[in-house]
Amino acid sequence: MKNFETIAIRTQTERSQFNEHATPLHLTSSFVFDDAEQMRALFSDEIEGNIYSRFSNPNTTELIDKIRRLEGAEAGWATATGMAAVFTSFGALLKQGDHVLACRSIFGSSHTILTKILPKWGIDFTYVDIHETEKWQDAVRENTKLVFVETPTNPGVDIIDLEWLGQFSQAHQLLLVVDNCFATPYLQQPIRFGADLVIHSATKYLDGQGRVLGGLIAGKQRLIDEIQAFARHSGPALSPFNAWVISKSLETLAVRMDRHCDNALRLAQWLEKHPEVELVKYPFLPSHPKYEVAKKQMKAGGGIVTFVVKGGVEQGKRFLDRLQMLSLTANLGDTRSIATHPASTTHSKLSEEERLEAGILPGLIRISVGLEHVEDIIQDIDHALKTT
Numbered sequence: 001m002k003n004f005e006t007i008a009i010r011t012q013t014e015r016s017q018f019n020e021h022a023t024p025l026h027l028t029s030s031f032v033f034d035d036a037e038q039m040r041a042l043f044s045d046e047i048e049g050n051i052y053s054r055f056s057n058p059n060t061t062e063l064i065d066k067i068r069r070l071e072g073a074e075a076g077w078a079t080a081t082g083m084a085a086v087f088t089s090f091g092a093l094l095k096q097g098d099h100v101l102a103c104r105s106i107f108g109s110s111h112t113i114l115t116k117i118l119p120k121w122g123i124d125f126t127y128v129d130i131h132e133t134e135k136w137q138d139a140v141r142e143n144t145k146l147v148f149v150e151t152p153t154n155p156g157v158d159i160i161d162l163e164w165l166g167q168f169s170q171a172h173q174l175l176l177v178v179d180n181c182f183a184t185p186y187l188q189q190p191i192r193f194g195a196d197l198v199i200h201s202a203t204k205y206l207d208g209q210g211r212v213l214g215g216l217i218a219g220k221q222r223l224i225d226e227i228q229a230f231a232r233h234s235g236p237a238l239s240p241f242n243a244w245v246i247s248k249s250l251e252t253l254a255v256r257m258d259r260h261c262d263n264a265l266r267l268a269q270w271l272e273k274h275p276e277v278e279l280v281k282y283p284f285l286p287s288h289p290k291y292e293v294a295k296k297q298m299k300a301g302g303g304i305v306t307f308v309v310k311g312g313v314e315q316g317k318r319f320l321d322r323l324q325m326l327s328l329t330a331n332l333g334d335t336r337s338i339a340t341h342p343a344s345t346t347h348s349k350l351s352e353e354e355r356l357e358a359g360i361l362p363g364l365i366r367i368s369v370g371l372e373h374v375e376d377i378i379q380d381i382d383h384a385l386k387t388t
């Protein structure tokens with residue numbers, strides 16, 4: 001059992017005495033001990049077993065086992081949200097005086113953790129430009145401990161070369177942490193390129209149906225041991241119900257991602273020919289500046305397409321208002337296609353200059369391409385782009 005689809009479907013926790021086919025839901029906060037001796041042995045880690053669902057639960061254990069195998073990692077951990085996965089990893093692995101290198105185009109809340117939360121504990125960071133890798137060397141300090149990146153990035157779908165980054169991190173003995181949310185392990189496995197830790201917002205493609213929040217971490221055993229020690233006591237545990245939902249969703253991840261990617265590529269190719277569109281960015285379009293790198297490290301281009309409408313902020317907002325089917329909502333990676341306009345929403349608090357630095361042009365639209373029929377998606381966008 002070594003192919004992705006089979007692992008995603010057949011990794012399953014032990015069956016109960018009822019011999020159920022699908023995994024049952026273990027909604028329990030704690031577990032009963034046979035006797036005082038078993039209780040003692042469990043608490044002293046002499047034997048493995050469930051004690052309390054903040055530490056472990058059969059549903060979260062099944063999900064962790066799946067993501068670990070799908071990412072090709074030694075070990076894994078599950079958290080309540082993607083941000084809990086980011087924060088738990090930083091909290092467990094960084095200490096006062098450490099320094100982090102990160103690319104500027106990271107998820108908004110990850111930016112807030114670096115800029116507002118970690119400095120409270122004396123942990124500093126430097127942003128490096130994803131396009132100017134030759135400058136990264138100069139940003140490394142004696143106390144640099146960790147490199148944190150996303151690829152593809154949000155919302156610009158920029159790509160960073162993971163092979164180069166793996167070698168860079170190893171040469172400087174830095175921990176490489178990759179937020180693999182946009183690609184999923186089906187399209188990209190950062191550990192193959194030398195990442196030490198992979199982080200997911202399972203809220204996005206892993207659930208893929210806009211139902212639950214969740215976070216996952218996969219990577220080296222010694223790092224996961226530290227994360228587990230931190231998380232058992234600080235409490236970002238994933239609910240067993242959400243673990244059950246996400247584990248079931250992973251059974252269809254491969255077929256969903258294939259269709260997300262097919263629809264996204266079709267839409268991107270169509271947009272490139274549209275007279276009201278200034279620029280289209282999609283990793284698997286030959287016009288993408290890192291097309292070759294994307295081809296090297298990703299199986300397909302992913303489900304996110306960004307484009308720039310002519311006419312700036314006003315035209316971007318007008319486009320959203322004219323959509324009839326696509327949802328205006330803050331999520332992505334759903335069966336339903338979603339449109340957002342970063343300049344007037346998620347990135348509106350930045351200055352114009354900061355936005356441009358992060359690659360957010362005034363007319364930039366981000367489409368999370370869903371699983372509706374591609375002709376219907378295109379038709380809705382075509383209608384919204386019409387100026388008359």
Ligand SMILES: *Cc1c(COP(=O)(O)O)cnc(C)c1O
Pocket residue numbers: 081082083084107150154179181182200201202203204213214215
């Ligand atoms: C959504 C997202 C997160 C945060 O995940 P939550 O589950 O919302 O906490 C982190 N990174 C990326 C790239 C995301 O898209």
